Amino acid sequence: MNELKKKGMTIAQKILALKSGKRRVEAGEFVEANADLTITNDTSGHLLVRTFRQAGIPRIWDSEKFVVCLDHLVPANNPQTASNHNLIRQFVQEQNIKHFFDINEGIHLHVTVEKGLVRPGMLIPGNDSHCTMFGALGAFGTGISIPETVELLATGKLWFKVPSTMKIDLFGSLSQMVTPKDIILEVIGRLKADGAMYKAVEFSGDAVKTINMDGRLTLCNMAVEMGAKTGIVEPDETTMDYLKGRTDQQFHIVKNDPDAVYERIESIDLSTLEPKVSLPHRVDNVVSVNEVKGVKINQAFIGSCTNGLFSDLKIAAQILQGRRIGASVRLIVNPASKEVYLKTLNEGVLEILIESGAVICNPGCGACIGATKGVLGEGEVCISSANRNFRGRMGSDEAKVFLASPATVAASAVTGEITDPRGFV
């Protein structure tokens, strides 16, 4: 068959072709591809070290291509976690791992992005399901298990099934107080939790150009909540601006072929989009905020790898400026990283949040995982800017978690019940 007559490839296909040394790959094809980077955190990391040692590997394949960052249970919440952290620190020393970030840096995914370690065209299989968010920079990020991470650390490569690509075409402009979180909740509500299974999900269209890097990270982060293998945004000026000053490494920008084939295209008009809320206990159980307004809450949470960035804390501060949170509400805020912590501190965002009654926690995963600070008790209701509302996720099995944008969370914290943030403009 004449190669030239074949249809073009999407970014996801092109990256896997490039990394497996092929000119082209088809959706559904199996390839063995070389990874550019891998990452782990503390809760997977201690088990990873254990498995690595069992496998009898003397040295990792490349000590400069492994990011280790302690972020889930930080600072240590009990003696077992403390030993787990120490086991990881010891491993980092033994293996001379270059990119190690201790408990003071923040969420591993964001730290990896902020330090310029994620660049367009890279293949980054990592030990966390939310690695899909590296696609915000035009990289192919995806979650892998502990044994696979060990295999990767030993050999530098892994098998992949080339995914087909689904395009989410965004047009129009967002109304005030409607955010990228509302876009991704709308998409997940339409496609459902398995609607993008094994697929690459590409966010494109004119409106993507207007979404900043924080928003793109939110979109790609939650692609996994509809089963996607990765989320992707084609690199543009916003990508280049973000990378400026963060890396001096060369990188290869991978763009879609003009005749790339998409399995499905879903269009979303942002100008009519309303703030969205996902109801307990499923992420794809999505409604408009007005359908649940008035539901009483005990806790509001702003943070996580989905919405703990500068834009997220800032929009919350816009709502909370000069206001106090409800008397019966706790507002917990976790900046995603040290960089976000410092920037929100220097720009007065944290002061507004603190004055309004918020508790500011140290950078990390925080209340999202229900294992350290901000754990929910029996019968409690939380509105959260995070990514998962599964039963028991934030603590008690008898607690309820509603997912929403940081704006909706902040507005709800003020009134003590689920509230449309557009009334706070």
Place this chain on the structure above:
Amino acid sequence: MDELIRKGRTWKYGDNVDTDQIYPSKYMDIHEPAEAAKHLMEGVDLQFALEVRKGDFLVTGRNFGLGSIRGGIHLAFEHLKLGGIIAESFSRGFFRNCISEGIPVLECSEVCAKVDTGDLIEVNFSNGEIINHTKNEIIKGKKLPDFIIEKIISGGSIPLVKKIFASDLKGRRENG
């Protein structure tokens, strides 16, 4: 290539069983396989961990294992040595996870309709065929590529890595 055939009792659950139900986050600091196994499926069925035996099968509906890459599940599986998992569909991450641990997996769209908890089934993962001995019925699942079946038979990622390094070491010794 050897055929991958397993026989065992089943435990059946529904759609969208997520990783917080399979292994709650409060146990994330556990590092002993036997200890982790005590909490497997805790969010859906407290009896499971008490009564599950080596070789048993999990049978589930759609999108099994959506959510996190949760290490504790890996630890628990290491201890339990399940016969396999048959689901109407799997979440991608979980599916790969199982293959990398050497746990046989099979997708079968009618498994929940045709199999009940406690049934004795025999599964040929190499051709995707499930024999339900209790109900005297044969159903077909989606056969996996041979190279994946080989990976599962050899025990997943860790035995593979061990083999690479053992032969590396041998090579180095022989080359003096």
